[in-house]
Amino acid sequence: MKLAGLAGAGMLAGALILAACGKKGPESNDILIGEFGALTGSIASFGQSTHKGVALAVEEVNAGGGVLGRKIRLITEDDQGKPEEALTAVTKLISKDRVSALIGEFASSNSLAAAPFAQQSRIPMVSHGSTNPKVTQIGDYIFRVCFIDPFQGEVMAKFARNTLKLDRVAILRDIKSDYSVGLADYFTKSFTALGGTVVADESYSAGDKDFNAQLTALKGKTPAAIFVPGYYTEVGLIARQARKLGVHAILLGGDGWDSDKLWEIGGEALNGSYFSNHYSVDNPSPVIQGFVEQFKARYDGEKPDALAALGYDAAKVLIDAIRRAGSDDPKAIRDSLATTQGFAGITGIISLNENRDAVKSAVVLEVKDGKFVYKETVDP
Amino acid sequence: MTAFLQQLLNGLSLGSIYALVALGYTMVYGVLRLINFAHGDVYMLGAFAGYYASKLLHGRLNGGLPEAAVILVVSMIACALVGMLIERLAYRPVRRASRLTLLIVAIGVSLLIENLAQIFFGADPKFFPQILPERMFEWRGVLFTNQQILVLATAVLLMAALTLFIRRTRTGKAMRAVAHNPDAARLMGINVNSIISLTFALGSALAAAGGILVSLNQPSIDPLMGLMTGIKAFVAAVLGGIGSIPGAVLGGLILGLAETFVAGYGSSTYRDAIAFFILIIILLCKPEGLLGKGQVEKV
Structure with a gap:
């Protein structure tokens, strides 16, 4: 009985799918x-x-x-x-x-x-x-x-080197994201070309919630800033955990930071961080x-x-x-x-x-x- | 040295999260021989129950410890009910079927909860309110917070309480009897259904406690947060010897330490790969898990 019911339901679903496929696109002139x-x-x-x-x-x-x-x-x-x-x-x-x-x-x-x-x-x-x-x-x-990222990486490298006058910068990248890996590479290239040193290069995967191990490793290298070209959810948690571990380096990032959620998750730990973006609403x-x-x-x-x-x-x-x-x-x-x-x-x-x-x-x-x-x- | 101690603490704090969740896995396995794949999702529901409870309570309590305690209890009760409901609706009807059937039902329940949660809670990450004010401590350059200590202490405390409950109380004895042989237990006048229900309620309440404590530490919650934690906790339970309660805690701590030290001193890129490689080696040498007995220990 149960099996027959299931088979019936399956056939009905199949018929519905077929009907949906047979439907032509809208006839309108849009x-x-x-x-x-x-x-x-x-x-x-x-x-x-x-x-x-x-x-x-x-x-x-x-x-x-x-x-x-x-x-x-x-x-x-x-x-x-x-x-x-x-x-x-x-x-x-x-x-x-x-x-x-x-x-x-x-x-x-x-x-x-x-x-x-x-x-x-x-x-x-x-x-x-x-x-x-x-x-x-x-x-x-x-x-x-x-x-594109070569330009965005260059913008943040120039800003860190020329405006903030930093020598030692560490990188914390999201290895699962093509965006983050690319941006980290271009930043490294430009920053070293400008005479700065990248003292450490650590990584995490999108979806991670615990960054203490990487941050403790970075802390030992005493960078003046950490470039975190990730997305806002992880960046917010990274900022929080960094401050808890006594890492006071300036955090730098890219356009993946641009969200109200960034502040909601990271809070005050993010004060004094910088990121590159496409436009400013205050312009x-x-x-x-x-x-x-x-x-x-x-x-x-x-x-x-x-x-x-x-x-x-x-x-x-x-x-x-x-x-x-x-x-x-x-x-x-x-x-x-x-x-x-x-x-x-x-x-x-x-x-x-x-x-x-x-x-x-x-x-x-x-x-x-x-x-x-x-x-x-x-x-x- | 300071860095090493800090990493040790980081590892313990990450490991105690896995340990908390692993306790629930191991309990249900011990009694039912079922890998409850929905356990990680109950952990997620615990965090969300806490999130909504704190929104409701906001302003009515003075915050701090009493509010945190109320939220913890509310969420543990809510999840205990969910756990019993899952058992009643999904697992009980197929309890006598083959193990494979049970396993597939468990995976189905897990997917159902994840997708329902995405519909009802929304899939974007939410900020978990900081109900317990955070305090920082320093000891010889090692920094830690009251919340990290709380998670570790709770995991160890719950482990002790559970062991006592199972070894020393009549209900615990009944649980062990059901684990040993459900039919013989029934003949002895034990209500097998209610004992199994209770096992699920306890396991789910533990998961809820885990969800709340973790969210205090890492205040971003989303409907898929139980996925990775669930898998890691499951691995921790197997590593420690599934069915063994101290084993779950030991397994969780070892997994947390392995991940942290690999990321801190090896390569953070291969963190999970190397950590899991170590686990495979341990299991190859001792397939029953660290504290498991050849004949898997019953709870």
Whole structure:
């Protein structure tokens, strides 16, 4: 009896799946753009922010009549911040929803997992925040609107060496993340070229909660600063445990720190730390303040972080390319994306170079009582 | 020398977390011969129960030790109930089936709890409130906090209490009888179902205590936090000799120390790899675990 019931349920489920597969895409005249990001998971605050930025840009364009006389429809998939889920999400967006272009991901490891399928299917993909150089090397359909890690590593190395005048710096990297490993390598290269010494190079894995062993080992080398190019969840715990162990070195990091959760988890232990980022919400430029106001009005007074700004820029660059291409054919969109020059975005003037990377400036922010205070701008 | 002592302390503090969780594994195994894979998830539920309890209580108690104690008790009771519920709904119906069936049910329960937790709690990490004010101590350059001491002391204390409970009380005797032979125990007038229920309640309450104590130390909790801790605690229990209570604590401490010393003096990149390599060597030499007897000891 039980078995028969199970078999019946199985057949019903199978029929439902078949029915779902047989369904054709929407008949409407909308231009379909797929977005994939970490709406849940350990880096969910990134996915939530970028999604808000992307959605705001799409709503804005649609309110102004759309592009090429057609509305844009955004289809968003959650990849939980996991590389394997990112590939699943992109496979669904391309094979089932038949989108014309893709926006995503923020984390480099996730973009690297998904990009080969986009490239193979000849669907252009614009990453808002993946800074690892390997991402756009996957192929000529992969673009990004942010700077890359060699530049970001150089920015923090210069800042540590020239502005803070530090000699001895240690590194604590996340070996599971392509982003963190790349950034640590580029930082080391630039910092030693500038005459500084990297006194220790330790590592951890994303998801770890105990960093005491590594921090105690670092403490013995007495670095003046520790470069931690990881994501905010671990960085918050690292800061806390470092202070408990009596490690008072300045903490330095990259754009993976940019989240309100950073302060929530790390608290006062983070005061006086610095990280590089794509833009500062405090920048007085009217373009940026206009965007900040618009964003706050749409999302109940929430301030846009750099990820929201990058998401907005990625969507705007893509929509601009569709407009210039005069069609939603993926190949035409790709060709017009490749010729993006001098696009005035929120995170700077975006010109894509021959490697399909954006060339633009970075800012250094200081963590101060829960706020990220603008420190300096570094040009490429 | 200072660095060595500090690493020793780091290792003990990490190991006592594994020990706390390993106690629950070993208890359930001792009675039911079941690897309760959902144990790590009960540990996670304990942390979340504490998180929501402290949100509810916020401002009603003065904080400090009394509030921490109330939160600990609430979360232990909540998890004891969850543990009994899991046993009643998932394990009891298949208790007479093959061991493989039980094992697969256990994995299923674990996945179910993890995914339900992601839906209900949200998958992003949450900050666990600092209900117990932290105090730092220094001894010859070695730094430690009251919370680290608390975790270690609790693990050792619970181990002692559990051993006493099982060796000296009538209920403990009944537990040992059920572990030895459930059918003979039933003939002797022992209510086997309620003894097994009690085992799960105790084991789950221990996991909840572990979840709260760990979250005080490392205040970031998420629905998948039980996954890695669960695996490591399971390894600790096997290393110490599964079914043996002092073995679970010893195994946990050895695993914590191995990980810490590998990261501190070897390579942090290969921390888990080298630590687990050491475990494989130990198990090759002594397959029944450090304190396990050839014929696995019953609780």
